Every structure is written in C-alpha cells, then in structure tokens.
Amino acid sequence: MAASTATHAFDPTLTLPGPVPITLFGATTPSGQALIELARGRRLVVAGRRPPLPPAGGGDPPPFLPCDLETSSGEEQPPRGLLVSFAPIWSFAPWLARYASSNPAGFAAVQGVIACSSSSVITKRFAANGFDRDLVQRLRQAEEQLTLTCAAQARPLRILAPTLIYGQAGPLGDRNLSKLRQLLRRLPLLPLPGQGGLRQPIHCRQLAAVALHLADRLPQDGFDPAQPVHLPLGGDDTLAYAVMLRRLQNATELGDAARSCRLLALPPRFFLALAAPLLLLSPKTFEAVLRMGADLAGFTPAHRILGGAPEPFPVLPLAP
Ligand SMILES: NC(=O)c1ccc[n+]([C@@H]2O[C@H](COP(=O)([O-])OP(=O)(O)OC[C@H]3O[C@@H](n4cnc5c(N)ncnc54)[C@H](OP(=O)(O)O)[C@@H]3O)[C@@H](O)[C@H]2O)c1
Known part of the structure; x- marks a missing residue:
C-alpha cells in the first residue's frame, strides 16, 4: 500500500471512542458514493485506487488511503475499523487474506467485514455459457475465501448478494x-x-443503507447465529x-x-x-x-432489514 498523497493523512482519530470507524472500498461506485453521503459526519476513510468524489451537496471528500487490491497487502497504512466493500469480491477476498497473513498486528484493528458479492452466484448457477459459469465460480471461490479468512481471524462477516443495482x-x-x-x-x-x-431491482442508496445498517450492528450481533452471513438482497x-x-x-x-x-x-x-x-x-x-x-x-427486500416502509420502484434519483 503506497503512502497517501492526499491532503488528508490516515485518520488518527480512529482510536477515539465513538461509533466504529469505517474503511470503505469501492467508493467510486454509485453504492459507495451513496454510503459516503449516508455516513456524513461519522469517521470514514476511503481505500481504493482513485480518491473519492466530494459528497453531493458540498463538503469535503472523506480521507483517502491509496490501496490497489491487486497489489497491496495492507502493510504500510493498514485499513481498520469496519471494512465495507463495494469493490469486486474476487479482488477484495484475496487482498483480505493477504492482509490478515502479512500484517496480523494491523489486522487486529479490523472489527468486521461487510462485502458485496452478487445474486448472480445464485441466479447464474446453471448457466449454459462459459462466461457466466466462470463468473459464478469466481464469486463462489471469493465468498469461500472471505468466509475462511474471517473465521480464522474470528471477525464477523456479512456478504451482501444484491440483484440488479440501479440509480x-x-x-x-x-x-x-x-x-x-x-x-x-x-x-x-x-x-x-x-x-x-x-x-x-435495488437502488444504490438502499444497498448502501443496508451495508451501513449491518456494519453498525456487526460489533454487537456479528456472531449471532440467527443473523445470516450470506444475504441475497433486492429492492422492495x-x-x-x-x-x-x-x-x-x-x-x-x-x-x-x-x-x-x-x-x-x-x-x-x-x-x-x-x-x-x-x-x-x-x-x-x-x-x-x-x-x-x-x-x-x-431476495430479502431492503426495507425488511432497514425497518422502514417499502419504497416503490423506481427509487429516485435515476441515472440519466
Ligand atoms: N452493477 C450491478 O448491477 C451489480 C449487481 C450485483 C452485484 N454487484 C456488486 O456490487 C458492487 C458494486 O458494483 P458496481 O457495478 O457499481 O461496481 P464494480 O464495477 O463491480 O466495482 C468498481 C469499484 O471497485 C473498485 N475496484 C476495482 N478494482 C479495484 C482494485 N484493484 N483496487 C481497489 N479498488 C478496486 C473501483 O475503484 P477504482 O476504480 O476507483 O479504483 C470501483 O470503486 C460490486 O461488488 C459488484 O460485484 C453489482
């Protein structure tokens, strides 16, 4: 992991008491951007290849931790707190395994993991074409690797498997x-x-809200056997x-x-x-x-997790 060149250094307040800080991967997706907006005012660091965009409506972008999941192993400035990922799970899972094995002291500051997979792991299981079969294989292997890493390190894990993300x-x-x-x-x-x-279909803001909701509950009920680790997820x-x-x-x-x-x-x-x-x-x-x-x-509708009223399709705003 390269040293940060952004104006924000890696947040030293992460050791202060308060809600568990979040390190967000895949921030440059609509869901990542939506999470940045929903998490406004709380401690959040973005890890990725590209710095985050400023939140809509103004304000500074969150602090940035340069991290290429293909090449880094979390050795220099280790991500900490709750790790939330909207990056491809087949990049995130091997990176987490490398991080856990190469920097156990850094990994000790990880309190749980929420990672985005895809409902394709279910819906394309019996695909006849090789491309989709490979996709299912990659998703499944990554989910298994993530599960093994988190189990070996006794870290709570949720894998979100959303269907069609829009917005x-x-x-x-x-x-x-x-x-x-x-x-x-x-x-x-x-x-x-x-x-x-x-x-x-699930709106990116609904997916981000579910990820944040589950992240906030992970330290308390992360190992509750009544809570599913793998969560196929859709809109309302x-x-x-x-x-x-x-x-x-x-x-x-x-x-x-x-x-x-x-x-x-x-x-x-x-x-x-x-x-x-x-x-x-x-x-x-x-x-x-x-x-x-x-x-x-x-799939589980987002409102069943979030507890509010169902939101009819389409949730706004839509991409042009
Ligand atoms: N789109 C859908 O309908 C759909 C449906 C089901 C599930 N999903 C899942 O939902 C999540 C978001 O999907 P998406 O289609 O919006 O995005 P995506 O294209 O799957 O992922 C792009 C994001 O991953 C980051 N990323 C990719 N490679 C990286 C690397 N080597 N190091 C660091 N970051 C890396 C990118 O960051 P930078 O390029 O900025 O570095 C970007 O933020 C993904 O996990 C996807 O598998 C998507």
Whole structure:
C-alpha cells in the first residue's frame, strides 16, 4: 500500500471512542458514493485506487488511503475499523487474506467485514455459457475465501448478494437500467417475451443503507447465529420485466423520447425464435435474452432489514 498523497493523512482519530470507524472500498461506485453521503459526519476513510468524489451537496471528500487490491497487502497504512466493500469480491477476498497473513498486528484493528458479492452466484448457477459459469465460480471461490479468512481471524462477516443495482448517487450512475433507458430512447418499439420474468431491482442508496445498517450492528450481533452471513438482497418491489420498463418510462420527464417507445409483448416462443440467431453470434447475449423471461426475484427486500416502509420502484434519483 503506497503512502497517501492526499491532503488528508490516515485518520488518527480512529482510536477515539465513538461509533466504529469505517474503511470503505469501492467508493467510486454509485453504492459507495451513496454510503459516503449516508455516513456524513461519522469517521470514514476511503481505500481504493482513485480518491473519492466530494459528497453531493458540498463538503469535503472523506480521507483517502491509496490501496490497489491487486497489489497491496495492507502493510504500510493498514485499513481498520469496519471494512465495507463495494469493490469486486474476487479482488477484495484475496487482498483480505493477504492482509490478515502479512500484517496480523494491523489486522487486529479490523472489527468486521461487510462485502458485496452478487445474486448472480445464485441466479447464474446453471448457466449454459462459459462466461457466466466462470463468473459464478469466481464469486463462489471469493465468498469461500472471505468466509475462511474471517473465521480464522474470528471477525464477523456479512456478504451482501444484491440483484440488479440501479440509480444515481452524486455524479455516479448505474450502467444497467440507465442503458435500458437509453435503449428505450432510441427504439420505436421493444419486443419482449410476454411480460417477461420478475425483477427486484435495488437502488444504490438502499444497498448502501443496508451495508451501513449491518456494519453498525456487526460489533454487537456479528456472531449471532440467527443473523445470516450470506444475504441475497433486492429492492422492495417485485415486478415483471415489462412493468419495470413501463415504470422507468413513466419516471422520465414529459417529452423524453424513452416514453414513446412501445413495449411489444410477443408470445415467448415467437420472441425466442426471433432471438435465436444470437445463439450463433454470442451465446452469452442469447442467454441474457433468455433470462428476460426468468424470475430473478425472491431476495430479502431492503426495507425488511432497514425497518422502514417499502419504497416503490423506481427509487429516485435515476441515472440519466
Ligand atoms: N452493477 C450491478 O448491477 C451489480 C449487481 C450485483 C452485484 N454487484 C456488486 O456490487 C458492487 C458494486 O458494483 P458496481 O457495478 O457499481 O461496481 P464494480 O464495477 O463491480 O466495482 C468498481 C469499484 O471497485 C473498485 N475496484 C476495482 N478494482 C479495484 C482494485 N484493484 N483496487 C481497489 N479498488 C478496486 C473501483 O475503484 P477504482 O476504480 O476507483 O479504483 C470501483 O470503486 C460490486 O461488488 C459488484 O460485484 C453489482
């Protein structure tokens, strides 16, 4: 880990009493940015390759600890407190294992870990294409490695496995529903396999709120056997693919081209016959089209953890 070149040194107040400080990885994602905004006023350090952006609405960005998960092992300025990660779990898990073995004294200041994996570990388990099978394998191996590291060091762990993350936080937006919205703007009509399968998209702010909520409870109930270590997570609404698109259309401003795209519900067999040539061009894309008809839902809704009222889809703000 390189010495910090930012104006903020690694926070010396981390040893003061108060809520456990957080070291955040993957801060330059919409969920990371949302967490920075939700955690405003508390002790938080960002670890990553790029410094964090200032929170929306003004204020200083949090202190920055340069850390490339591929190359560092937490030897010089060890991250401490609660580690929360929205970085790819296959980078974070090996880094944590290296950190624990190469710097046990530094690791002693780690009080728990919240790491983001993906619901793909469940939903793509039986994929027919090699790309998705490799993804599942990488996610699973990383989850196992993280579990072993935390168990060996007696540190509490939560692995969040969110489905479809969407939304905007500060200047950062998602690259999935926003892409669909752009497609709606370009196409006069969009064929669908009937109403499509079920989806349970989660807004980046909801995911960040769940991570923060669980992080705050980790020191007390981190080893409570009643609390699941692996948490498949979704938004509060479960809706058919076509309904999700219609709600996205309705959430755009009047006059936005996305509103005028017609959603054309075709008989699913006819839709798949039309998509069949994709199988030759890209089996991965063909399987993604197949998945439009699959139910990718049934995950714990964010509000059940946070305790508030369910938030209907779409939660704002959306990425443009
Ligand atoms: N997008 C989705 O719909 C979705 C669905 C399910 C689960 N997830 C999971 O949710 C989390 C956020 O997803 P995302 O799509 O917004 O982001 P992502 O592209 O998976 O991750 C990018 C983040 O990871 C950091 N990162 C990557 N490699 C790093 C390295 N070697 N060292 C330090 N930091 C590194 C990046 O930081 P810098 O580039 O700034 O260094 C950036 O903040 C991820 O864990 C992802 O697997 C995403």
